[in-house]
Amino acid sequence: MLRFVQIAIQVAADAGRWWTLAFRSTRSINAENLFLRRQLALYIERGVKPRRIDSVTRIALVVLSRFFHWRDALVVVRPETMIRWHRAGWKLFWRLKSRPGRPPIPLKIQALIRRMANENASWGEERIANELLVKLGIQVSPRTVSKYLPNRPTRRPRRDLRWSTFLRLHAQGIIACDFFVAVTATFRLLYVFVVIEHCSRRLIHCNVTAHPSAAWTLQQLREAIGTQDRYEYLLHDRDSIFANHLDESIGRLGVKVLKSPPHNPMANAICERCTISRNGPESVDEGFAD
Numbered sequence: 130m131l132r133f134v135q136i137a138i139q140v141a142a143d144a145g146r147w148w149t150l151a152f153r154s155t156r157s158i159n160a161e162n163l164f165l166r167r168q169l170a171l172y173i174e175r176g177v178k179p180r181r182i183d184s185v186t187r188i189a190l191v192v193l194s195r196f197f198h199w200r201d202a203l204v205v206v207r208p209e210t211m212i213r214w215h216r217a218g219w220k221l222f223w224r225l226k227s228r229p230g231r232p233p234i235p236l237k238i239q240a241l242i243r244r245m246a247n248e249n250a251s252w253g254e255e256r257i258a259n260e261l262l263v264k265l266g267i268q269v270s271p272r273t274v275s276k277y278l279p280n281r282p283t284r285r286p287r288r289d290l291r292w293s294t295f296l297r298l299h300a301q302g303i304i305a306c307d308f309f310v311a312v313t314a315t316f317r318l319l320y321v322f323v324v325i326e327h328c329s330r331r332l333i334h335c336n337v338t339a340h341p342s343a344a345w346t347l348q349q350l351r352e353a354i355g356t357q358d359r360y361e362y363l364l365h366d367r368d369s370i371f372a373n374h375l376d377e378s379i380g381r382l383g384v385k386v387l388k389s390p391p392h393n394p395m396a397n398a399i400c401e402r403c404t405i406s407r408n409g410p411e412s413v414d415e416g417f418a419d
Contacts, residue, residue, distance in 0.1 A: 139185040302361035303327035305400035324353040
C-alpha cells in the first residue's frame, strides 16, 4: 500500500511539472530539450549504464510518448520494451474497466445491512434480505448481503441472541426487582423491595416489610407496573418468594417474566448493584414496616 502511495505522489509531481511547462514558450522548451539531449549524448558516448527504471518513470515515458515521435528520443531502453509498456498499460486499463460481477450496492444500504446485523445477532443473510424486501422494498440477494455482514468472532459459533445483546436491545422495556436486608436502630431486621428501570437506572418503586410474602411482592409489582404498557419484561432472580402464581399474574398484565440463571448475579447486575450499595436507607424508620 505504501508503494502505491509513493507512485501516486510521484505521478502527481510529474503532472505538476507538465502543467508548469504548459505556460512556457515553445522556444524555451525546445532549448531545454536540446540542452538535455546534449548532456545525454555524453553518457551515451561513455557507455554509462543507467539505473533500473522504476514504475513511475515507465508511466511518465508512456504518457509523454503520445505527444511526439518517441523513437528518435528513446535511449535508455529498446523500442520493443517501450511498446511492451504500452501494451501492459492498456491491458491493465481494460482489466480494471472490464471487472466481472455486479457493481456494489449504495453505501447507505451497506450501512443499513451492517446495522441490522449488529442489532439482530441471530439474523442471517436470508432474513436480512427478506426484511429489506418486505419492509423497505429493497431487493438484494442473500449472497450480496453476506458480502457486507460484519465479521463475527469464530470462537463463538452460536447463532442465538446473547444475554448482553438482549438487554441492550430491549433496555427500554425491562424492569428488574430484588430484595435486600436493612437493620433498624433497634436491630430489627427488615426487607426492602426495590424495582428499577433497566434503561434509565431509575428507582420506580420501593417498599419495606418485616414479613415478605409472594402476595405482598405481587402487590408491589402491580403498583410499580401500573396499567400503562411501558414495560415488556420483568427480571428477577430465582428466590422462592417469586412463586409461579406470581409470575403468572404478572404475565396477565402483559409483562413477560425473565429469571436470571442460578447463582449468577451478573445477569441482573443493575438491580444487584442497587441493593448492594444501599446508599439510601442504612436505617429504616419502623413506621414504614408492616
